[in-house]
Amino acid sequence: MAVEEQAPTPGADREAGRPVRGARGAWPIARGLLIGRPESGALFGAAVMFVIFAFVAPSRDLFLTKNNLAGIASIAAELGIVAMAVTLLMIAGHFDLSVGSILGLSSLLVPYLIVNYEFPSWLALLVAVGVAATLGLVNGVLVVGTRIPSFIVTLGTLLIWRGVVNGVSGGGVVSVPRGDPLFDLFAYRFQSGPLQGYQVSLLWYIGVAVVLSFVLLRTRFGNWTFAAGGNERAARSMGVPVDRVWLVLFVLTALAACLTGLIQVGRFSVVEATRGQLYELQAIAAAVIGGARLNGGYGSVVGAALGALMIAMIRQGLVLSGIESYWLNVAIGALIIGAVIVNQVLGRSRPQI
Amino acid sequence: MSKNENDGLETERSPFGPVAQDPISRRQLLKRAALGGAALSTPALLAACGGDDDGEPEAGGGGGGAAKSDLTFYSVTHGESGNPFWAIYRNGIRDAQKVYGVEIKDLPLEEFGVAQYVDLFNQAVAAKPDGIMATILDQNALDQPMREAIESGIPIIAVNVPDVRPLDQRIPYLFYVGGDEEAGGRLTAQRQLAEGDVKHAVCIIHEPGHTGLEARCRGYDAELSGAGAKVDKLPSSKDATQATEQIKGYLTENSDVDAIFGVGPQPATFALQALDELGKKGQIPVSAYDMTSELLDEIEAGNLISTIDQQQYLQTFEPANWLKLHIQHGFVLAPGVDLLTGPALVDKSNFEKVRQGVEDGFR
Numbered sequence: 001m002a003v004e005e006q007a008p009t010p011g012a013d014r015e016a017g018r019p020v021r022g023a024r025g026a027w028p029i030a031r032g033l034l035i036g037r038p039e040s041g042a043l044f045g046a047a048v049m050f051v052i053f054a055f056v057a058p059s060r061d062l063f064l065t066k067n068n069l070a071g072i073a074s075i076a077a078e079l080g081i082v083a084m085a086v087t088l089l090m091i092a093g094h095f096d097l098s099v100g101s102i103l104g105l106s107s108l109l110v111p112y113l114i115v116n117y118e119f120p121s122w123l124a125l126l127v128a129v130g131v132a133a134t135l136g137l138v139n140g141v142l143v144v145g146t147r148i149p150s151f152i153v154t155l156g157t158l159l160i161w162r163g164v165v166n167g168v169s170g171g172g173v174v175s176v177p178r179g180d181p182l183f184d185l186f187a188y189r190f191q192s193g194p195l196q197g198y199q200v201s202l203l204w205y206i207g208v209a210v211v212l213s214f215v216l217l218r219t220r221f222g223n224w225t226f227a228a229g230g231n232e233r234a235a236r237s238m239g240v241p242v243d244r245v246w247l248v249l250f251v252l253t254a255l256a257a258c259l260t261g262l263i264q265v266g267r268f269s270v271v272e273a274t275r276g277q278l279y280e281l282q283a284i285a286a287a288v289i290g291g292a293r294l295n296g297g298y299g300s301v302v303g304a305a306l307g308a309l310m311i312a313m314i315r316q317g318l319v320l321s322g323i324e325s326y327w328l329n330v331a332i333g334a335l336i337i338g339a340v341i342v343n344q345v346l347g348r349s350r351p352q353i
Numbered sequence: 354m355s356k357n358e359n360d361g362l363e364t365e366r367s368p369f370g371p372v373a374q375d376p377i378s379r380r381q382l383l384k385r386a387a388l389g390g391a392a393l394s395t396p397a398l399l400a401a402c403g404g405d406d407d408g409e410p411e412a413g414g415g416g417g418g419a420a421k422s423d424l425t426f427y428s429v430t431h432g433e434s435g436n437p438f439w440a441i442y443r444n445g446i447r448d449a450q451k452v453y454g455v456e457i458k459d460l461p462l463e464e465f466g467v468a469q470y471v472d473l474f475n476q477a478v479a480a481k482p483d484g485i486m487a488t489i490l491d492q493n494a495l496d497q498p499m500r501e502a503i504e505s506g507i508p509i510i511a512v513n514v515p516d517v518r519p520l521d522q523r524i525p526y527l528f529y530v531g532g533d534e535e536a537g538g539r540l541t542a543q544r545q546l547a548e549g550d551v552k553h554a555v556c557i558i559h560e561p562g563h564t565g566l567e568a569r570c571r572g573y574d575a576e577l578s579g580a581g582a583k584v585d586k587l588p589s590s591k592d593a594t595q596a597t598e599q600i601k602g603y604l605t606e607n608s609d610v611d612a613i614f615g616v617g618p619q620p621a622t623f624a625l626q627a628l629d630e631l632g633k634k635g636q637i638p639v640s641a642y643d644m645t646s647e648l649l650d651e652i653e654a655g656n657l658i659s660t661i662d663q664q665q666y667l668q669t670f671e672p673a674n675w676l677k678l679h680i681q682h683g684f685v686l687a688p689g690v691d692l693l694t695g696p697a698l699v700d701k702s703n704f705e706k707v708r709q710g711v712e713d714g715f716r
Contacts, residue, residue, distance in 0.1 A: 059480070068479040075472055171561040171588070173467070175493045264468050268494035274466045319476040322425075325460045326434050 038291035039303030041343040045289070045335075046306045046313070053317040062320045066197045070189075072312045073198055074267075077205035078260045080308030082279060083286035084212050085256035087304040089249045090287055091216070093229030093296030094150035096250065098139060099257040099283055101161035103276030106132040106254075107261030108165055111176035111271055121182045129258055135161060136254025140247040158280065166273050175270040186259075187266025201263045205305065208256070213301040225249070229296030285332065286311055289339040310335060424455040426676055427477040428669060429487040430513065431462045431470060437618075438643055438665060442513075444714045445669035453673050458482070467491045471498055478502045484676035485509045486669065492516040492524065499524045508679050510672040513665065514565055520689045527679060528686050530671045532663030532695030534565045538572025538614070540696050541640045542580075544659045545612045548638050551582045554612035557600065557620040561588040569616045569642055577612070585610075589620055596620065600627035613639045618648055618660075625656055644699065644707070644716045652704045662707065663695030666715050 053063045062068060082099055089096055106128040113119040113127060135157070142153045188200040195202065216222040227235035228242045236242050257276070265271060288294070289310055290303025314331050428446060432439030439461065446457045460477055462470050470490045475498055477485055485502065489495055489511050503509055508527055515529040538556075545551055554577050556570040574584040587603050589596040600623055604610060613628075615621030621641030628634040634656055641648050641660040651657035671692055678684040686692070699707055710716035 062480055065479065067475075071472070071475045071479050074475075078468075172563070172567075173491060175491075178493070178496075268467055268471055268491070270467055270491050270494045272467045272491070274464075275468060277466060278464050315472075316476050316479065319458075319460065319473075320480045322458050322480070324458060325463060325473065329463060 037300060037303075038298055038343075039300035039306060040291070041339060041346050042290045042300075042303045042306035042310065045339060045342065046310050049310055049313050049317070053313060053320075057317065057321055059317075059320040059322070063317065068316060068320065070197045070199065072309070072316045073202045073205075075312035075315060076305075076309040077199065077201035078263055079279075079282055079286055079311060080205050080305045081201075081208050081260050081263075082253075082256050083283040083290070083304040083308045084208055084301045085249075085253040086280075086283040087287040087290065087292045087299045087301055088212060088216060088225060089253050090284070090292045090294070091229045091296060091299040092225045092245055092249050093232065094143060094246060094249070095154060095284070096136075096139060096253045097151065097154040097280045098135070098157040098161060099253060100276035100279035101158045101165065102132055102135050102254045103257040103261040103264075103279055104165045104271070104273075105135070105161045105168075106258040107265045107275060108169055108174060108271045108273075110262065110265050111174045111269075112168060114176050115174065121180045125182065125262065128262065129255065132254045132258030132261075133251050136251035137247065139254070140250030143250070144243045144246055154280075162277070165275070169271070169273045171273045173270050173272045176265070178269045183262075183266035183269075185266075186263045199263075199267070201267075204259065204263065208259075209301055209305045216301055221245070221248075226297060229298075231297070282311065285336050288336055291339075291343050307339075310339075422454045422677065422681075424483045424677055424680060426455055426457045426484045426486060426673060427460055427480065427482045428457055428512075429460045429462075429470075429474050429477045429485060431465060431488050431490050432513075433463060433465070434461055437645060441644075441714060441716060442665045442669055445666040446673075448666075449670045449673035452670075453677050455673055455677055457669070457673060462490075467494045471495060474498055474502075478505070478507065482507065483680055484672075486512045486530075486672040486676070488512055488514040489516045489524065490514060492518060496524055499526065508676055510676060512668045512672055515691065517564075527675065529691040530668050530675075530694060531665075531691075532661075533693050534568035534696075535572035535575075536693075537642060537661040537663065537696030538569040538574070538616075539576040540572075540698050541569075541614055541642070541659060541661060542573045542576035544698055544700060545614075545638050545640060546577070546580055548658055549611075551577055551580065551612040553583045553585075553607065553609050554614065555585045555587050555603065555607070555610055557587045557589050557613065557615045557624055559589050559591050559596065559615075559617060559620045559623075561586075566616045570614075573614050582612070589623060591619065593619075593623060593626075596623040597626045597630070600624050601631060604628070604631060604633070611637060613637055615639065615641050617642050618645045621657065621660070622647065625651060628656075644711055646708070646711050649699070649704050649708050649711060652699070652701055655701070659698055659700040661695060662697040662699050662716055664697060664716065665694065667692075667694040 054060055057063065082103070086096060086099060109128045109131060110121075110124045113124040114121055119127070139150070139154055139157055142148065143150045146153070184200070186200065186204070190196050190198055190200070216225060224235070224240045224242070224245045227238070227240045228245045232242055257279070261276065264275065286307035287299065287304045289307035290300055290305070292299030292304065311332055314335060315328055318328055318331060319325065430439070430442070432442055443459060446459055449455070450457050460473055462473055467490060471494050474487060474495065478498070485507055487509060499509060503525055511526045511529040511531070513531040515531060516523040516526070545554070554573070556573050558566050558570055560566055570586055574586070577584050585607070587600070589599050604627060613624050615624050618641055621639060624639050625634065628637060628639070638658045639656065640658050644660060644662050648657060648660050652660065671694070675684070707716055
């Protein structure tokens, strides 16, 4: 297909299922915030959850401690970074089930190369990033080239790269000595200042949210993303380079997984063979809680960030409340279904096109 | 030590008479002895509080138990729910709460991973408990969070998996309550050598890289190599069919294998299945690790030489007691002394005595 680089007509994204921004009702601002956007449900839910844990739950005194908030931020950041990229891919109409394996493999390479081949740490990091980008590209090329559904392709690569992780690590743990200042880039805990006690991953989380939101909402590439997932044929006929959008997003998703992997290498200084396992499902969970639609064309980066935050709050909040961790997944499962129902209800009150 | 305490001890420990004579376990027995009455008297306490000695898992349910102390401990482990080994550990939690009047929150890791485990541990710390019992799943990754928790005043007892570094480098937890995996491997090898000469043995490991399981293999290998045997390590699948076929293939290729050690109930069961399908069941000595009633049945049938009990019930029961004693009275053990709950060898000489414990959920 001839790819013409031109922005789709202004209405294209709307026809592709994107909501009309800023619904004009009797109470425009509040309404716009609460029901006009895909992340409205997540914003509302996260606020309610925060109020419950911080002011209502019996363990409320513990919730607002720095220790706890920093723990929540750390979990939300690591999951959120992956979830936000996964959301972009879902908006464009695809899944990446291999993010957990890519996370595992790229982060495993760092200690592996440093310890076994005496790579300088900067080079090991570059190799990890390069490998992650390549793995993302492999996913993308397979999807674009073969037209096999991404669910199947990435299910395959999930197994393949996890197998490689197991093979390389011997099924065990690879550890790297602590203290390399380069890792502070990904896992430094602030010792002073307003962020004292928090991990630097919080800044990555916010940074990725800002950048990807900007890309999605304010750039031509963002329009293409909505268009590719909303109605592929229409997008193509209008000259959207759909294949290229997909390739870029698969690479981006892999890089996000790698970033979270590097954060975890810095934090724990070990990578075990199961690192990142089931991360793909948690990332999709966060995306869906954040308002993303499974069949594409609709979703929000900020929503996914909030979805990850809600998962982190629920994990931490339930432990503080003394509820045993057997029940965590029950709560998260209920949250996913509840969020989708709420999003649907809010979606119905959204002006239809 | 009073007569009374010995009575309580009798039912718990006597099945393992043979262990006491074993040279390699002398050190840990000394360690045990160093603990004095507190560790040994727990069965007596249990009996006292339960009010009946019929060994019901609900022991202590009706009894008053110790006065409520308002102490809350967290148990943070990699012991996923649904695993029979950890179910026994949890029975220890259940009974310790009644006996010592403390509250123990059980935080098992639901998705295995060091990262998830450290997060889980941090969550427990954020809840500001009075004490934590935790498995040292990875000593490097847990080093900083554990040191910080201990500095903030939360006493920690390592359970099930220790920090294996030297005392001056290891995480400054109070002490370790759990088995000595390498000693368990050695004990297994010694038991097999008592059966007859071993020339070519195999250690079947279903989770290669798992520190504890590798240590079992290492001890087994060291002991048998010392006796002049060749020892292979066979990594196996966790899937029953695949593992059985792998083991059959290995045994067909290596028809001279004359001793088999499965480092857990699963690989041992798979090995027995493979031998059965090859028509060789009962001809080659097989040993297992950990306790299930199926393994005891195989010992009774003469297909299994031995298994190892690490008495994981004690791995919560004892830390609960010691955290309480430490908090209330500042008691500690001598530096570097751990409370080893295993290995204890189970074979045809004593399996009947421990069977009731397995059925009642204590072993």
